[in-house]
Amino acid sequence: MEKNQATGLILISILLIAYFWFFADAPGPVVDETNDQTEQVESPESRDTSTLGNNDGSRAENLESDSLINESLKSKYGVFASAANGTSELITFNTDVIEITFDKKGGIISQLELKNFETYDGQPLVLAEESLDQQQLIVNAAVGAVDLYELNYELVEKPNSILKAGDTSRVVFKADFGNGRSIEQIYTLSGSHYEVGYELALNGFQNEIIGENFTLIWNKKMRKFEKDLTESRRKATINYYSVEDGMDYLSESADTDEEILTEPIQWFSFKQNFFNSALITDIPMQRAHAKVSQEGLSDEFVKDGEMKVEIALSEVKDKKGEFKFYYGPNNYKILQTVAADFEENIYLGWFPISLVNKYVIINVFHVLEKYISNYGIIIIILVFLIKLALSPLSYKSYVSMAKTKVLKPQLDEIKEKHGGDMQKAQAEQMQLYQKVGVNPLSGCIPLLLQMPILFAMFYFFPSSIELRQEAFLWANDLSTYDSIATLPFTIPFYGNHVSLFTILMTLSTLLITWSQGQVSSVQGPMKNIQYIMPVVFMFVLNSFAAALSFYYFVANIITYGQQALIRKMIDEDKIKQILEENKKKNVNKKTSKFQQRLQEAMKASEEAKKNKSKKSK
Template identity: 50%
Template sequence: MDRNQATGIMLILLLLFVYFQFFAPSPQPKQVKKDTGGVNQTPGNQAATTPVELPDSLRNDSLVNENLRRTFGDFATVASGQDKELVLENQDIKVTFGSKGARIKEVLLKNYKTYDRKPLILLDEQTSQMVYTLPANTGNINLENLYFTTTSSNIQVKAGDSTAVTFRASLSPTQYIEQTYSLKGSGFELGHQLKLTGLDNAIKNTPVQFYWIDKLKRLELDMEASRITSTINYYTQDGTFDQVSEASKSLEEQKAEAPVKWVSLKQKFFLSAIIANTTAFSAGTFKTNVDQADSSTVKTLEASLAIPIADLKSGKGNFSFYFGPNDYRVVNDVTEGFGENVYFGWPIVRIINRYFIVNVFHFLEKFISNYGIIIIILVLLIRVMLLPLSYKSYISLAKTKVLQPEIEEIKARNGDDMAKVQQEQMKLYQQVGVNPLSGCIPVLLQMPILLALFSLFPNLIELRQKEFLWSSDLSTYDSIATLPFAIPFYGSHISLFTILMTISSVAYAYFNNQMTTMQGPMKSLQYIMPIMFMFILNSLPAGLTFYYFVSNVISIGQQVVIRKFVDEAKIRRVLDENKLKNKDKKKSKFAQRLEDALKSAEEAKKKK
């Protein structure tokens, strides 16, 4: 440090000493702050010497009331209170209400359990929220923030009776919002009326918005199967049923093209729905989304509906909720088009399921309690019905087998000329009176039934949690072992019914190949296909794979029995007789067209 720096520092220290010694302000005595109850204390004010303590309740209410008036305007008088619970129940459901918003807080289905045998709470206030929004002059008012009163208490509705509870939020004796819920002694429908009285000066003449968000709780074992069968269904005033894509695992949004009569939030076997009884929702927007990382939520469903405010003022705001099973026998009687919530497959197979298989299944239920046995009987009934087709198919195969030596001779004579081989085969078939397609037609006619069952069983709530042999639930896959890893397309569990179905399918293919002249890759494909289906069906309901297993076993038995009654020597004699009769017979139009097509194909091949 040089002399100049030292001199500077000394001068600065001298200046600081002089300032603090002679010019700095004197410190003020420390005052103790007294609690004045929110009243400002000033010199000369009486409160300065005798503080007035306001009660906490009065001080808080003053601030709260001012805030409520600014936020809720005319509705401030019903924007504070105490939320009290009320329970309304019958033999099927138990509904818990909260007086705040007169809202549904929880719905319990009494006669059902979750996949892990816990009480089945279809919705609760943690996962579901239903909100009415009024277009008030001061801004939109959420009814969930208003406090309603009721004179009712917990009610258990007896069978054959019905009852109603009314919640009212009164601005004055002539101005109020009223919500009434009604319940019968049995069933899953909850009546609901929303009425606005004397509020013309407090609300605008625009629709009331109803918003419903439901994070579907996990109720079934198979999460993936639940996700691809959960969606929003809706039915419009013009009689159109529509839905948001079920299989989508990303955000989906859809708007109704016409006024909406009902909306259902559907999961695999259960529904929550709102139904407009005397009017219709003037508009509707629906959203679905999946959070793959959330193992407790199947899918998030959102519905936004517009209700004409004139209907609520005139007493036409009559609705009903449905909280219950997606059982066709129940939902078909709820309202128009509501039975569409049960998926029966494509239009062709829907008729088979709705008018035949389901009715047979329900008829057998009256006499048999074991659903595995019901499935066996159902297989027997269907196989008996298809027996004439199976017999014709077998006879067609037997005729082809008898002709095998001549077909081999044709192949040897023509070598690699496949067009010539096909022409001579068709000529032989015509001479002996054999239709090569007759063996395929019976199989094709059976396909609608197979597709009908493929669509029905995954949606049949009657199989839910029904035990049979080692399966604890025929509505989902049976698992005899869990793998420490997942196999692509197969999963991480081993389904024994699926393995048995695969083995029986391979055996059935073997029996068929004893009668067919098929060679090469097509013959091998009959053994490969069952293996491929094993991967596809491993995660499908045990009831379905058990059905296919039983069907294969019975089909093999049918073939064994039919074979005993088929005399191949007699078939050979009949074919020879037909050959003599048809020796000079003119070709049919179909045979001629087929022969011309084969010739054209051969000529085109030669040109290339």
């Protein structure tokens, strides 16, 4: 309503009040009740008309107010104004795995709770909240940018409030603007899945929407769900996938990271250690801007995530553009069914470690999980199986060390013979190895072949949601550190707690190091350095998953048993006799090409050292 119209309406109201006040009939004469018992009936004309006048004024003011509101909505929302005036109204549905609440204001997911999970302190695990998941769906109209999630929608189709496994139903929101124009938002719920189907259609709009694209903005505050805030922040980021470049991500370790993505993407996720919230579609999402930050956040949150993408308007104009949300756990088997490379939301290490985890460890772990409910026992069995599979390599490595120990007196004689001339000493040692039939690298190769499996566990256990909140012995949660004592201070690189599994792992590693030293030829400073590394790992692993430390502890105990058994099987005197016989047989054997190249490399290295020493003088 314009200002002049409002002023005119107010003046008319004042004139009506004045008219009824001044030109109304005078009241009738007062009758003496003692002389005349006849009741005086008041004529309609004699009523006080000031009340009537005030009512008309109030009604006029309300009309004026409504008219002003309507004009304001039209100026802001244009053709969408008829759906802009409304209030929140929540509708909740339950499936086997989620409780989801929609808001008719916006036609959006207002809240989503994972029913089979809790936070570390026993609270409901709410993965989506309207106050923390701020979403905007922006189109360009004649009046400017309009957020379609600010409009009010009617619920035109809804399923039963409870969906069981196997059930699939739709929740349909619609805003009708007349002349065949409408907006539809359709959600598809499944009784046993964490995916929520989403379809968007803008029907009948011709020139009311301007441009070729619409914009989707999703700002998410990621709540803390786990006990360890530092680890939770280290694992939180935004992942995204493009057909050309595959899966990529923003930095997990940086306080703030952002990126402008030039290639279209097909999904993005706000990924935390054990859960993620994602949007997936076959429709290319273009000109994406991704950002994560942890600056200025309270301990209640791990990171802020911001995602902005543009989508072609033609994909939803007069047809249903298909999307889906994923709100659920980072379970490898589940994520494999969601979208291309969606399981990469779980980082299982670099190649070839990731291959070991994907095709060996995960499958064995899930087979054991079907028959055994105690995850501590599963880990013990897993160690036995892996050690059994690696036992041939362990045996070869141990025999190689035993051979080296038998040769140690002869190797020491060669060193004394040549004094400080390392080049000649190493050349003669290589000749000795060749004659007795010993490959000095044969002890290292089996260990190198075992390394991918050893390191695979380093990534597998901290990322396994199956271990989350699973107790074993004194550990309340195998997916995070076990703490038997909290320190009143913080030790750098160690923390303010004591993990008993980590201490046991360290002690058992020292035991293994000592046991291997009994058959090793390593002497001097290198022998002492062996005992430093387990202590270093005690600091590194103190805040890692208890399952990881427990695995290494059990593995060390079994390894010690293996070595004790192999030691009984190996006769060092017999090995010495075999080596001597080989030495006699190969006395005239020529140096192999490999050993020649090795000797040449050592010679070149020694000459380089001498030249460097001369230049420094």
